[in-house]
Amino acid sequence: MPVHTSNTNWILETSNTAYAFGLNEAGLLTHRYWGARLPRLSDYPPAPNPQGWASFNNPAQLTPEEYTGNNDVKFVEPAIKVTFADGVRVTELQFAGYEVKDETLFMTLKDSFYPLTVTLVYHPLVEYDLIERYAILHNSGDQSIALERVFSAQWHLPYGDKYRLSHLAGRWFDEFHIIREPLTKGTKILESRRIHTSHHHNPYFAVDRGSADEEQGEVWFGALEWSGNWKIAAELTDFASTRINIGLNDWDFGWELKPNTDFTTPHAYAGYTANGFGAASRTMHDYIRSFLPHGNTLHKVLYNSWEATTFNVDVESQKRYAEIAKNLGIELFVMDDGWFQGRNLDNAGLGDWWPDAKKFPHGLQPLVEHVNKLGMDFGLWVEPEMVNPDSDLYRAHPDWVIHFPNRQRSEARKQLVLNMARADVQAYLIEHLDKLLTENNIMFIKWDMNRTVSEPGWPSYEGEQREIWVRYVEGLYHVWGTLRQRHPHVIWQSCSGGGGRADMGILHYADQIWTSDYTGGTSRLAIQEGFSQLFPANTMEAWVTDMESNLSVTFRMHVSMCGSLGIGANITHWNESEQAEAKKWIAVYKDVRSIIQLGDQYRLHSPQFGGGFSAVQYMSKDKSEGVVFAFRTHIPDPINPFAVQLRGLDPDALYTVEGFEGVRSGAAWMNIQNVFKLANFESTVRRIKKVALGE
Numbered sequence: 262m263p264v265h266t267s268n269t270n271w272i273l274e275t276s277n278t279a280y281a282f283g284l285n286e287a288g289l290l291t292h293r294y295w296g297a298r299l300p301r302l303s304d305y306p307p308a309p310n311p312q313g314w315a316s317f318n319n320p321a322q323l324t325p326e327e328y329t330g331n332n333d334v335k336f337v338e339p340a341i342k343v344t345f346a347d348g349v350r351v352t353e354l355q356f357a358g359y360e361v362k363d364e365t366l367f368m369t370l371k372d373s374f375y376p377l378t379v380t381l382v383y384h385p386l387v388e389y390d391l392i393e394r395y396a397i398l399h400n401s402g403d404q405s406i407a408l409e410r411v412f413s414a415q416w417h418l419p420y421g422d423k424y425r426l427s428h429l430a431g432r433w434f435d436e437f438h439i440i441r442e443p444l445t446k447g448t449k450i451l452e453s454r455r456i457h458t459s460h461h462h463n464p465y466f467a468v469d470r471g472s473a474d475e476e477q478g479e480v481w482f483g484a485l486e487w488s489g490n491w492k493i494a495a496e497l498t499d500f501a502s503t504r505i506n507i508g509l510n511d512w513d514f515g516w517e518l519k520p521n522t523d524f525t526t527p528h529a530y531a532g533y534t535a536n537g538f539g540a541a542s543r544t545m546h547d548y549i550r551s552f553l554p555h556g557n558t559l560h561k562v563l564y565n566s567w568e569a570t571t572f573n574v575d576v577e578s579q580k581r582y583a584e585i586a587k588n589l590g591i592e593l594f595v596m597d598d599g600w601f602q603g604r605n606l607d608n609a610g611l612g613d614w615w616p617d618a619k620k621f622p623h624g625l626q627p628l629v630e631h632v633n634k635l636g637m638d639f640g641l642w643v644e645p646e647m648v649n650p651d652s653d654l655y656r657a658h659p660d661w662v663i664h665f666p667n668r669q670r671s672e673a674r675k676q677l678v679l680n681m682a683r684a685d686v687q688a689y690l691i692e693h694l695d696k697l698l699t700e701n702n703i704m705f706i707k708w709d710m711n712r713t714v715s716e717p718g719w720p721s722y723e724g725e726q727r728e729i730w731v732r733y734v735e736g737l738y739h740v741w742g743t744l745r746q747r748h749p750h751v752i753w754q755s756c757s758g759g760g761g762r763a764d765m766g767i768l769h770y771a772d773q774i775w776t777s778d779y780t781g782g783t784s785r786l787a788i789q790e791g792f793s794q795l796f797p798a799n800t801m802e803a804w805v806t807d808m809e810s811n812l813s814v815t816f817r818m819h820v821s822m823c824g825s826l827g828i829g830a831n832i833t834h835w836n837e838s839e840q841a842e843a844k845k846w847i848a849v850y851k852d853v854r855s856i857i858q859l860g861d862q863y864r865l866h867s868p869q870f871g872g873g874f875s876a877v878q879y880m881s882k883d884k885s886e887g888v889v890f891a892f893r894t895h896i897p898d899p900i901n902p903f904a905v906q907l908r909g910l911d912p913d914a915l916y917t918v919e920g921f922e923g924v925r926s927g928a929a930w931m932n933i934q935n936v937f938k939l940a941n942f943e944s945t946v947r948r949i950k951k952v953a954l955g956e
C-alpha cells in the first residue's frame with residue numbers, strides 16, 4: 262500500500278522513495294522526510310517541533326509546513342495568499358481531516374474562521390518513484406474570496422544549506438541551457454510572465470548537495486504541469502531550511518473564488534533518486550511517456566520545407582519537395598506557414614484558416630492526395646492563437662484580441678494575440694480547424710505560437726480581470742482537447758517559435774515539442790542535452806536543416822537522430838551524394854528509432870560541460886540493444902583520445918559494440934574506456950547488441 266495513515270502521521274511510499282509528514286505538537290501539518298524508502302514505517306522521523314528562543318527567531322518561521330499560510334510571525338514564502346470579503350489578508354489553515362481514495366491522499370485544511378477549505382492532494386506514482394501534488398480551494402461561504410497566490414506544492418529538502426539548484430535557461434533560438442548554481446540565502450525566482458511556458462526558463466528543477474553527477478548523488482527534482490505563467494521560488498531560509506515552492510505565477514494573478522466554487526491548481530510532480538541527474542531524467546521520461554496522447558507510437562520521419570521556402574508554398578513547388586522527400590525515405594510531409602488566406606509574408610492572414618485562393622485554388626486536396634499517393638502522411642502548420650490586423654478575422658472582430666482600452670495594442674511579428682479565454686474565440690477556432698481536419702486527410706498538426714502577450718486586458722469581462730492568465734491556458738487546452746477528441750488519429754506538435762511551450766501540461770495535448778528554431782548541429786547538441794533533463798527523446802523533434810551547413814550531412818543527421826528525426830533543409834539543393842548520405846541515415850534511424858524514442862537515455866559526456874566532445878547512449882528497455890552517438894566539435898589538435906564508459910547494459914550478458922573489437926560482458930563495456938577517434942566536426946553512431954545471456 263503506497264499511502265500509510267494514522268491520525269497524526271502520513272507516509273507515501275513509492276517503489277524506492279518515501280515522503281512523510283505529520284501533525285506536530287502545535288497542530289501544524291509539517292514535513293518529516295523525503296528520500297530513500299526505509300525498511301519500517303517507524304524508521305521515518307517524527308514531525309519536527311522547532312523551538313524559537315527570541316521574538317525574531319520564533320517557531321513559526323522554523324516550521325517546515327506542507328502548505329504555509331501567511332499567518333503568525335513567519336516570513337517564509339507562503340503557499341497561499343488571499344483576501345477575504347471583509348478585507349482580512351491573513352490565511353490561517355488548520356488540519357481538519359483526511360481521506361484516502363484510489364491510493365490518493367486528500368488532506369483537508371480549513372481556515373480557522375473564514376469559509377475557505379484547502380484540500381492538499383498527494384498521489385504517489387509508485388512505479389515511477391514520483392509524488393504528484395496539487396491543491397483544491399473551496400469557498401463554502403456566501404461572499405467571494407480574492408485569491409492572490411495559490412501554489413501547487415511546497416517541496417522541503419532535508420535540513421541543510423549547501424544545496425545546488427539546476428534549472429534550464431535560455432532565450433529564443435538558444436533554449437534549455439543547463440544552469441547549476443549554489444542556492445544561497447534568500448529566494449531564487451524562476452518564472453514566466455509571458456502567458457506561455459517561455460524560452461527563458463522552464464518549470465523544472467533539480468536540487469542536489471553540490472556533487473551529484475549523471476550517475477551518482479542524491480537529487481530531488483520536479484516539474485509543473487502547466488503551459489502558462491508559472492513560478493518556482495527556491496528558498497533557503499536563514500535557519501538552514503530549503504524548500505522549492507512551485508505553481509502558478511502570482512505576478513499579476515487574481516481569481517475571484519465565488520461562493521460554492523472550487524479552484525484547482527495545476528499539478529506538480531517531484532521525485533528523489535540517489536543515482537544522479539541521469540536517473541532523475543529517466544524517471545521523468547518514463548512518466549511523461551506514460552501519458553502522451555499516442556503513448557508508444559513511433560514518430561515518423563518528417564520533411565518540412567519552412568527553412569527552404571518560408572512563405573512561398575503552392576501546389577506545384579510543394580509537390581516537388583514531396584517527391585524528393587519520398588525518395589529520401591521520408592514518411593510524413595508537412596506544409597508549414599504560408600498556405601492560408603492572404604499569407605504571403607508575416608504581415609497578413611493569421612486568423613483566416615482556409616487555403617489561400619491563389620496558391621491553392623482547389624483547396625489542399627490536390628496536394629494532400631499527391632503526398633498520400635507517394636505513400637506519405639500529410640501534415641500542416643497552424644498558429645491558432647494569433648491574428649494579423651490585416652485579416653478578415655480581425656476586421657470582423659477587433660475586440661477578440663487581448664488588449665486594454667486607451668492603450669496601444671503592441672504588435673510583435675506584426676500580430677496580436679487572440680483572447681483564448683473567450684468562448685467565442687474558442688468556438689471560432691474549433692469550427693475552422695475542425696473543418697480543415699475533416700475535409701482533408703491531415704495526420705499531423707504543428708501548432709505554433711509566435712509571440713508573447715502585452716497589455717493583458719479583457720475589457721468585456723466583468724469578473725476579476727487578472728483571471729485572464731489562467732483562463733487563457735484553460736481555453737487553449739479546451740480548443741486543443743476538443744480537436745484531439747474529434748480527430749484522435751492526428752499527431753500534434755507544440756511549437757512556440759521553437760521551444761517556448763515545452764512543459765508537462767502541453768504534452769497531454771501534443772505528442773511532440775519543436776525543441777528550438779535553432780537547428781544548426783553544434784549548438785543544438787547543448788540545447789538537446791538541456792531538453793533531455795526533463796523530456797524524453799520521442800517528444801524532441803529535431804530537424805536537419807541548412808543551418809551550419811559547413812558541417813557534413815552525416816554530422817547533422819546524427820545530431821537530429823538523437824530525437825524524433827525530421828528534415829527541414831532545402832533538399833532541392835542537395836547534391837546526389839548529400840541525398841545518398843541522408844537516405845542512408847534515415848534508413849538507419851528507422852532501424853534504431855524504437856530504442857531512441859522509447860528506450861533509456863544515458864548522457865555519457867556533456868556537450869555543455871564537457872568541452873568539444875559529447876556522447877549520448879540509448880538502450881532498449883530490455884537491455885538487448887542500444888545505440889551510442891559521439892560528436893567532436895572544435896578541439897585543437899593534438900587531441901586526447903575521447904573515451905566513454907557505456908551505461909545501462911546487463912552486466913552479466915554479452916554484447917558487441919559496432920566499431921569496437923570483441924564480445925564483452927556488459928560489466929566490461931561499462932567499466933572499460935571505449936575510445937572514439939574523431940576529427941573535428943566528425944561524429945559517429947555505434948550499435949550495441951546483446952549476443953548472449955552470458956555464462
Ligand code: GLA
Nearest residue numbers: 567597598709756758759778
Ligand atoms: C516559427 C516556427 C518555425 C516556423 C515559423 C513559421 O518561427 O518555430 O518553425 O514554423 O514560425 O512562421
